[in-house]
Amino acid sequence: MKKILLLLFFHLSIIASSxxxxxxxxxxxxxxxxxTSIATITIQTIxxxxxxEMTVKAWTKGNDLSFILVLAPAKEKGVVFLKRKKEVWNWIPSIERNIKMPPSMMSQSWMGTDFTNDDLVKEASILEDYNHSFLQDVIIDARNCYKIQLLPKPKSAVVWGKVIMDIDKKDFMMLHVEYYDEDGxxxxxxxxxxxxxxxxxxxPGKMEMVPANKKGNKTVLIYNSLIFDTPLDDSFFNTQNITKAK
Structure with missing residues (x-):
């Protein structure tokens, strides 16, 4: 009985920690x-x-709705990425085509940057598609942080085999993230x-994504403006609006 109680306590402790x-x-x-959020962002691919350099405007509502519009350079101006729940579309004005992106494209580069399509449009949910566990406490840029491991749930269709996040204990900011493939x-x-x-x-106003095996490559994302909690109707995030946003 004592062993059963100890095992039960251990199991409950793991659940509580998770x-x-x-x-x-x-x-x-x-x-x-x-x-909701409305942001203007500069993205530098180095x-x-x-x-x-590219400039985009992004609208989000919760975890299910997002809309990204490319403002510059002129060659890509008007390109749109739209997400509704688990469905993602890409409008390409130069060929006047709206392409529904399959899950297999989520791991590919977003417009030639070091971010993936999934990083930008967030098809996978870091809350619902992963199991979470504490690893240790760490210090990042003089800030005390939690180091948390995210492992995909068995049936989740996600890009990464493992994600490790360092999150500031005081202000709950994501400061450092490592992305691993299925082989670790x-x-x-x-x-x-x-x-x-x-x-x-x-x-953080600046995010740098650095690939592990491509020396000298990185992508820098800089927030120029960010506004929260402006009312946005769900109807804004639809394919009919994909050619009209400014």
Whole structure:
């Protein structure tokens, strides 16, 4: 009986720890998104011999709705990525085609950057598609952080085999993320910096995504503006609106 009680206590402790880790991920996710968000973002793709800059505007509502519009450069202006729950569309104005993106495309590069399609449109949910567990406490840029491991649930269709996040204990900001493939090999590392008030909350204003096996390559995402909790109707996030957003 004593062994059974100890095993039960151990099992309940694991469940409680997992729930606490998930709650921390939820707080960080909700802080970064709000009920809605409207952002203008500069994205710099940096390579050993060249650099390319892009400006986008992004609207989000909860975890199910997002709309990304490319504003510059002129060659890509008007390109749109639309997400509704688990469905993602890509409007390409140069050929006037609206393409529904299959799950297999989520792991591919987003417009030649080091971010994947999944990173930008968030088809996978870091809350619902993964199991969460604490690893240890760490210090990132002089901030005390939780290091939390995310492992995909058995039936989840996700890009990554493992994700490790470092989240600030005080302000619940995601400061450092490592992305691994199914074999446990590190593929990408994202580091967040330039912490400042964006909208009405303290958040990193800069994110750098660095691939592990491509020396000299990285993509830098910089928030120019970020507004939270502006009312957005669900009807804004539809395929009929995909050619009209500005």
């Amino acid at each position: 729930q606490e880790a998930k709650d921390i991920i939820r707080k960080a996710d909700e802080k970064a998104k709000g009920k 390579r050993p011999s060249w650099t390319r 090999v590190l593929i990408n590392t994202m580091h967040c910096s330039d912490i400042k008030l964006l909208g009405d909350r303290l958040l």
